[in-house]
Amino acid sequence: MARILLIEDSPTDTAVLTQLLERNGHDVLASGNAEDGIDICRREQPDLVLMDVILPGMNGFQATRALSRDEQTKAIPVLIVSTKGMETDKAWGLRQGARDYIVKPPREDELIARINELLES
Secondary structure, rough: OOOOEOOOOOOHHHHHHHHHHHOOOOEEEEOOHHHHHHHHHHHHOEEEEOOOOOOOOOOHHHHHHHHHHHHOOOOOOOEEEEEOHHHHHHHHHHOOOOOOOEEEOOOOOHHHHHHHHHOOO
C-alpha cells in the first residue's frame, strides 16, 4: 500500500505501530529521533510520516516544521501521533505543518482511516 516513516523514540510504541501498519498492508521505515528521521525522509521519500512529539534532541514539532519547509519533503504529509493531547498542542502541531494530529494510544481503525485520508489527498 504505502511506505510510511515512523519517527518514534519508544521501542514499544515503534513495535506496536509497526505491527499495526504492516497488518494493514503498509511498509514501515523507522527512526528513533527527529534528526535521523529527517535524513531518512529526504533520502527515501516515504508516502507519509507518523511523528511523535516528545523525542530526544529535536522535538517532533521542530521536525515537522523542518519537513514542511524543505523543498524535498514538503509534499509528504505528516501525521503527529502524540501523548500531548491538549488543544493547544494540536493547534501548534498543525501550525508547524502537520496535516493531522492524533492522540496516543490511537484506535487502529481511526489511525488507518486518518492515514488513508491523507494518502488520498
